Amino acid sequence: MAQQAQLLAEVAPVMRVKVLLPLPMGAGYDYAVPEDLSLTPGDIVSVPLGPREVTGVVWPGGADGKVPDEKLKPVKRQFSVPRLSPQLMDFVDWVASYYMVPKGAVLRMVLRREQGLADVKGKTGFRRCAVPPHVKLTAKRKAVLEAAGDRALSARELAEAAGVTDGVVRSLAEAGALEPVMFDPDPPFGAPDPDAGRKELSQQQEAGAAELRALVRDGQGTALLDGVTGSGKTEVYFEAVAEALRADPEAQVLVMLPEIALTLPFLKRLEERFGTPPAHWHSDVSSAGRRRVWKRVLDGSARLVVGARSALFLPWQKLKLIVIDEEHDQAYKQQDGILYHARDMAVAMGARQGFPVVLASATPSLETVHNCELGRYSRVRLPSRYGPAVLPDVEVLDLRAVPPEANRWLAEPAVAEITETLIRGKQVLLYLNRRGYAPVTICRRCGERMTAPDSDTWLVEHRYTNRLICHQTGFSMPKPEACPHCQAKDTLAPCGPGVERVAEEAKERWPDKVVEIFSSDTVEAPGSAKALLERMTAGEIDILVATQAAAKGHNFPGLTLVVGVDADLGLSGGDLRAAERTYQVLSQVSGRAGRAKDKGRVLLQSYQPDHSVNLALTSGDRDAFFGAELHCRDEIGMPPFGRLASVILSAEDERKLLEEARALASHVPHAEGIEVWGPAPAPFYRLRGIYRQRFLIRGRKKSNLQAFASDWLAGVKGTSAVRRVVDIDPYNFF
Numbered sequence: 001m002a003q004q005a006q007l008l009a010e011v012a013p014v015m016r017v018k019v020l021l022p023l024p025m026g027a028g029y030d031y032a033v034p035e036d037l038s039l040t041p042g043d044i045v046s047v048p049l050g051p052r053e054v055t056g057v058v059w060p061g062g063a064d065g066k067v068p069d070e071k072l073k074p075v076k077r078q079f080s081v082p083r084l085s086p087q088l089m090d091f092v093d094w095v096a097s098y099y100m101v102p103k104g105a106v107l108r109m110v111l112r113r114e115q116g117l118a119d120v121k122g123k124t125g126f127r128r129c130a131v132p133p134h135v136k137l138t139a140k141r142k143a144v145l146e147a148a149g150d151r152a153l154s155a156r157e158l159a160e161a162a163g164v165t166d167g168v169v170r171s172l173a174e175a176g177a178l179e180p181v182m183f184d185p186d187p188p189f190g191a192p193d194p195d196a197g198r199k200e201l202s203q204q205q206e207a208g209a210a211e212l213r214a215l216v217r218d219g220q221g222t223a224l225l226d227g228v229t230g231s232g233k234t235e236v237y238f239e240a241v242a243e244a245l246r247a248d249p250e251a252q253v254l255v256m257l258p259e260i261a262l263t264l265p266f267l268k269r270l271e272e273r274f275g276t277p278p279a280h281w282h283s284d285v286s287s288a289g290r291r292r293v294w295k296r297v298l299d300g301s302a303r304l305v306v307g308a309r310s311a312l313f314l315p316w317q318k319l320k321l322i323v324i325d326e327e328h329d330q331a332y333k334q335q336d337g338i339l340y341h342a343r344d345m346a347v348a349m350g351a352r353q354g355f356p357v358v359l360a361s362a363t364p365s366l367e368t369v370h371n372c373e374l375g376r377y378s379r380v381r382l383p384s385r386y387g388p389a390v391l392p393d394v395e396v397l398d399l400r401a402v403p404p405e406a407n408r409w410l411a412e413p414a415v416a417e418i419t420e421t422l423i424r425g426k427q428v429l430l431y432l433n434r435r436g437y438a439p440v441t442i443c444r445r446c447g448e449r450m451t452a453p454d455s456d457t458w459l460v461e462h463r464y465t466n467r468l469i470c471h472q473t474g475f476s477m478p479k480p481e482a483c484p485h486c487q488a489k490d491t492l493a494p495c496g497p498g499v500e501r502v503a504e505e506a507k508e509r510w511p512d513k514v515v516e517i518f519s520s521d522t523v524e525a526p527g528s529a530k531a532l533l534e535r536m537t538a539g540e541i542d543i544l545v546a547t548q549a550a551a552k553g554h555n556f557p558g559l560t561l562v563v564g565v566d567a568d569l570g571l572s573g574g575d576l577r578a579a580e581r582t583y584q585v586l587s588q589v590s591g592r593a594g595r596a597k598d599k600g601r602v603l604l605q606s607y608q609p610d611h612s613v614n615l616a617l618t619s620g621d622r623d624a625f626f627g628a629e630l631h632c633r634d635e636i637g638m639p640p641f642g643r644l645a646s647v648i649l650s651a652e653d654e655r656k657l658l659e660e661a662r663a664l665a666s667h668v669p670h671a672e673g674i675e676v677w678g679p680a681p682a683p684f685y686r687l688r689g690i691y692r693q694r695f696l697i698r699g700r701k702k703s704n705l706q707a708f709a710s711d712w713l714a715g716v717k718g719t720s721a722v723r724r725v726v727d728i729d730p731y732n733f734f
């Protein structure tokens with residue numbers, strides 16, 4: 001018997017599992033399971049990899065058995081956290097195949113906040129207690145005692161609240177005047193209450209809400225909430241959120257916003273509506289804050305999450321609804337790393353896992369409009385503004401007839417209307433989607449255009465910081481006194497307007513008014529954006545000069561006039577979506593005007609007053625514009641009728657780049673309905689010293705571009721000198 005058992009032990013195969021690591025690798029590795037562990041797919045483990053120890057996940061599909069037993073390394077340990085859900089792992093696999101990237105690279109987006117796995121030690125906090133009589137109370141100590149409450153705060157928090165150093169807090173605690181308590185550094189989030197702050201809905205809103213509630217009860221499908229600016233889309237989709245939370249006490253809901261840093265007021269609104277602050281996920285959130293969200297999403301206790309696109313890859317346990325606000329926004333497309341589109345991935349995730357998705361916008365993308373027309377998405381309309389507010393009048397100012405004076409950017413009729421608005425005590429928004437002072441800096445003597453040293457991009461003058469900055473790479477330098485080309489002094493002149501220059505003009509024209517600039521340069525920290533928006537909301541700013549950053553979702557009750565300083569700006573360039581985007585931004589910006597009782601007005605300064613975008617904006621006939629745009633796209637077989645993918649080659653060595661581009665060009669496989677254009681140099685051919693060439697693949701709607709691209713690229717051997725990136729459904733060709 002004993003002999004037999006020994007024999008069995010010798011031949012019994014080692015238990016193995018496949019572990020996927022968050023590294024750019026397509027498949028996982030096999031590892032041996034130590035006897036004291038029992039592992040299931042989804043378990044988060046730590047394994048040896050060369051000299052390192054790496055966190056990975058036991059992946060479905062089983063071990064491949066390629067490595068012989070004796071070479072197999074054992075799993076080091078299993079983290080005592082809930083396992084990843086099978087749905088999430090399926091999603092990782094699917095994203096990897098759709099975007100042609102290794103699974104491990106997608107897993108890295110899930111495990112990025114793996115510090116959520118560390119057994120974080122409880123922190124000591126301090127709270128108020130009876131102060132022993134012998135304790136001397138200085139002013140600083142008194143401030144600490146006043147700031148202390150029944151809830152424990154860390155020494156740092158308490159010190160900050162009292163405006164003293166940590167030392168003061170600690171010495172008080174040592175003297176027994178504060179009670180030390182252990183507290184969880186990642187406390188669970190409050191349970192959202194679906195009925196906490198429900199607003200009375202208008203009839204139109206109630207009808208929309210009823211449709212969305214039905215969608216949630218159905219548990220599947222995508223709906224477009226298509227409502228004009230100020231119609232109360234947010235209030236309406238809150239009802240869908242409430243329904244999902246109500247239906248299942250474990251349900252998790254994700255509300256995605258394109259730019260959360262600028263949307264802090266939104267968190268407040270959610271808190272009021274659901275009675276507790278939501279979990280908040282974004283790159284600007286502190287790493288401790290993100291650790292808390294990650295951990296609490298994984299254990300299922302974070303049920304309401306507001307996040308940027310990367311929130312899609314949180315370790316969801318029971319996701320039951322995703323809402324994507326401003327669904328048309330291109331910020332949903334990731335521009336580096338894995339080039340995913342968060343809206344498209346959310347819709348795909350909902351369809352695969354069987355939960356509904358709500359897309360909200362006043363200016364939906366053509367893709368979404370088309371999907372509604374095909375009946376793939378349902379459409380819920382909110383055609384009028386909430387309450388007494390009505391949509392603004394839009395007028396185009398023909399700059400050919402009334403050009404602004406030299407080096408000025410506001411035409412006479414716009415100036416007159418601004419003056420009149422200010423006299424009435426109302427606010428004005430001057431919109432220009434150009435950061436900085438002037439987009440181009442030219443030498444008046446030799447005509448040299450200032451460019452970045454290792455890029456083909458122009459440098460933009462920023463007076464605010466007195467630097468020349470490249471908006472593509474972030475390169476910056478102080479503005480030189482002499483022209484680097486002809487060495488002449490003081491000849492570098494700004495050319496064209498940026499927000500800073502328009503603000504300068506506004507200050508000159510209306511010297512007693514408060515003029516502020518809202519752009520990503522002037523409001524870098526989320527806190528300063530918030531402060532500026534609050535001042536604008538409170539009516540403390542008369543003229544706000546703003547880029548797109550101000551176009552999204554803000555409510556300024558005193559704002560009645562919006563001037564598009566250069567409404568043509570978005571129309572130039574060979575971009576497929578130029579007209580669509582320009583239309584979207586201008587109507588979002590216009591939507592800021594007259595959201596309270598006073599009717600708003602919008603003036604668009606343009607050299608192309610008859611462009612279809614301007615006609616659609618003035619007539620308010622959005623659907624006609626979309627119809628015409630869709631027709632065009634159909635004729636040329638472009639999305640949403642056809643499909644695109646681009647292959648971007650980049651290298652420091654221009655010769656090797658061109659060689660590889662030529663080799664690829666001569667090996668394009670033949671495939672029915674698929675065409676390849678290029679290679680063409682990227683618009684900024686040289687960026688940070690890297691040269692780039694691009695191919696564009698166009699196929700039919702049902703073409704498998706992934707298979708085509710992978711065959712093609714596999715057929716031409718690459719070199720390590722040339723990087724290849726495939727962008728599926730590309731948005732920007734840069």
Ligand SMILES: Nc1ncnc2c1ncn2[C@@H]1O[C@H](COP(=O)(O)OP(=O)(O)OP(=O)(O)O)[C@@H](O)[C@H]1O
Nearest residue numbers: 199200201202229230231232233234235362386553
């Ligand atoms: N039923 C309601 N009761 C009270 N206030 C409402 C109601 N509906 C909307 N509002 C208010 O009207 C304003 C506009 O609503 P909301 O921000 O939801 O509109 P929106 O359609 O999302 O607008 P936009 O597309 O411009 O961001 C908000 O201040 C909101 O609080």
Ligand SMILES: [Zn+2]
Nearest residue numbers: 443446483486
């Ligand atoms: Zn010069």
